[in-house]
Amino acid sequence: xxxxxxxxxxxxxxxxxxxxxxxxxxxxxxxxxxxxxxxxxxxxxxxxxxxxxxxxxxxxxxxxxxxxxxxxxxxxxxxxxxxxxxxxxxxxxxxxxxxxxxxxxxxxxxxxxxxxxxxxxxxxxxxxxxxxxxxxxxxxxxxxxxxxxxxxxxxxxxxxxxxxxxxxxxxxxxxxxxxxxxxxxxxxxxxxxxxxxxxxxxxxxxxxxxxxxxxxxxxxxxxxxxxxxxxxxxxxxxxxxxxxxxxxxxxxxxxxxxxxxxxxxxxxxxxxxxxxxxxxxxxxxxxxxxxxxxxxxxxxxxxxxxxxxxxxxxxxxxxxxxxxxxxxxxxxxxxxxxxxxxxxxxxxxxxxxxxxxxxxxxxxx
Ligand code: KG4
Ligand code: ZN
Numbered sequence: 001x002x003x004x005x006x007x008x009x010x011x012x013x014x015x016x017x018x019x020x021x022x023x024x025x026x027x028x029x030x031x032x033x034x035x036x037x038x039x040x041x042x043x044x045x046x047x048x049x050x051x052x053x054x055x056x057x058x059x060x061x062x063x064x065x066x067x068x069x070x071x072x073x074x075x076x077x078x079x080x081x082x083x084x085x086x087x088x089x090x091x092x093x094x095x096x097x098x099x100x101x102x103x104x105x106x107x108x109x110x111x112x113x114x115x116x117x118x119x120x121x122x123x124x125x126x127x128x129x130x131x132x133x134x135x136x137x138x139x140x141x142x143x144x145x146x147x148x149x150x151x152x153x154x155x156x157x158x159x160x161x162x163x164x165x166x167x168x169x170x171x172x173x174x175x176x177x178x179x180x181x182x183x184x185x186x187x188x189x190x191x192x193x194x195x196x197x198x199x200x201x202x203x204x205x206x207x208x209x210x211x212x213x214x215x216x217x218x219x220x221x222x223x224x225x226x227x228x229x230x231x232x233x234x235x236x237x238x239x240x241x242x243x244x245x246x247x248x249x250x251x252x253x254x255x256x257x258x259x260x261x262x263x264x265x266x267x268x269x270x271x272x273x274x275x276x277x278x279x280x281x282x283x284x285x286x287x288x289x290x291x292x293x294x295x296x297x298x299x300x301x302x303x304x305x306x307x308x309x310x311x312x313x314x315x316x317x318x319x320x321x322x323x324x325x326x327x328x329x330x331x332x333x334x335x336x337x338x339x340x341x342x343x344x345x346x347x348x349x350x351x352x353x354x355x356x357x358x359x360x361x362x363x364x365x
Contacts, residue, residue, distance in 0.1 A: 012096025
């Protein structure tokens with residue numbers, strides 16, 4: 001196969017993103033418009049608002065992604081795929097918010113038709129894992145110059161999902177466990193709200209735990225006794241809603257709360273369960289690699305603690321964690337996923353699938 005330029009399009013939630021990736025690994029452009037500021041006012045995402053924002057941003061974002069590659073003016077870019085060397089279009093079809101997804105999918109189909117290019121439908125959750133195959137924009141080569149070896153355990157931790165999967169190869173994904181209620185990111189977001197922090201809560205909690213309040217003394221993760229739901233259970237499932245309830249009750253009972261300590265405690269409780277179950281899965285399936293992905297994988301403490309625990313293992317397992325910028329939603333990994341799972345289908349057959357599960361190859365529906 002010759003060199004392949006893929007335009008990735010991602011609109012599953014509140015980010016409108018487009019990126020051009022060469023041969024599944026080299027990022028040529030990465031453009032993201034986020035409506036997060038709008039959602040901060042309401043403390044969470046209102047789907048209708050997110051979809052309307054997607055509609056406003058999608059064309060300018062794609063134009064910018066193409067313009068950055070072609071070095072032509074934006075005005076020119078969308079009409080001229082030749083300049084951008086686009087061979088394929090990849091688009092997230094699910095899971096996600098239906099209104100948001102539709103904007104990306106209909107745009108991608110229109111472009112595929114107009115440009116006569118193949119289009120590959122992409123599962124957003126599987127795609128998150130492909131951030132581990134990408135070389136960051138500012139680097140000549142990957143950090144350790146290695147690509148993930150199979151079999152691998154993937155931990156996808158985002159605002160809407162917490163899933164552990166066994167990846168035997170590209171396109172061969174088996175779901176091992178996941179959350180029974182709230183996702184890890186959702187738990188960060190909801191407990192942050194209880195603490196009066198803004199949306200999205202993960203980075204806010206991490207900041208407060210690290211810097212302390214008043215700034216200078218980091219929060220003590222042991223100050224409050226918080227639950228680690230299901231941590232001792234053999235299965236690879238998670239449950240985070242109990243942690244949220246514990247935080248609400250604590251706040252109700254105690255008039256004076258040290259917010260930095262509580263933030264550190266919440267963060268540590270989430271990390272403990274994620275690390276424990278990921279290591280358990282890695283040992284059980286005797287894998288070569290562990291891959292982290294999703295917005296929560298941007299968490300510094302999670303990255304450090306997972307690294308330390310994997311290093312302690314007797315068997316040699318390589319841990320891959322994308323740079324924080326590639327953990328949160330963007331379109332680079334959508335394009336990368338399409339390269340390694342290259343199954344184009346006629347644009348007429350492509351539909352959004354808001355409830356798509358992580359195991360499903362999009363082409364099988
Ligand atoms: O993958 P993502 O960008 O979007 C979804 O597909 O959901 O993940 C967003 C989630 C949010 O819940 C956000 O609070 C969380 O990732 N997040 C973090 C951090 N950065 C983002 N959680 C903990 N620490 C962070 N540094
Ligand atoms: Zn995501």
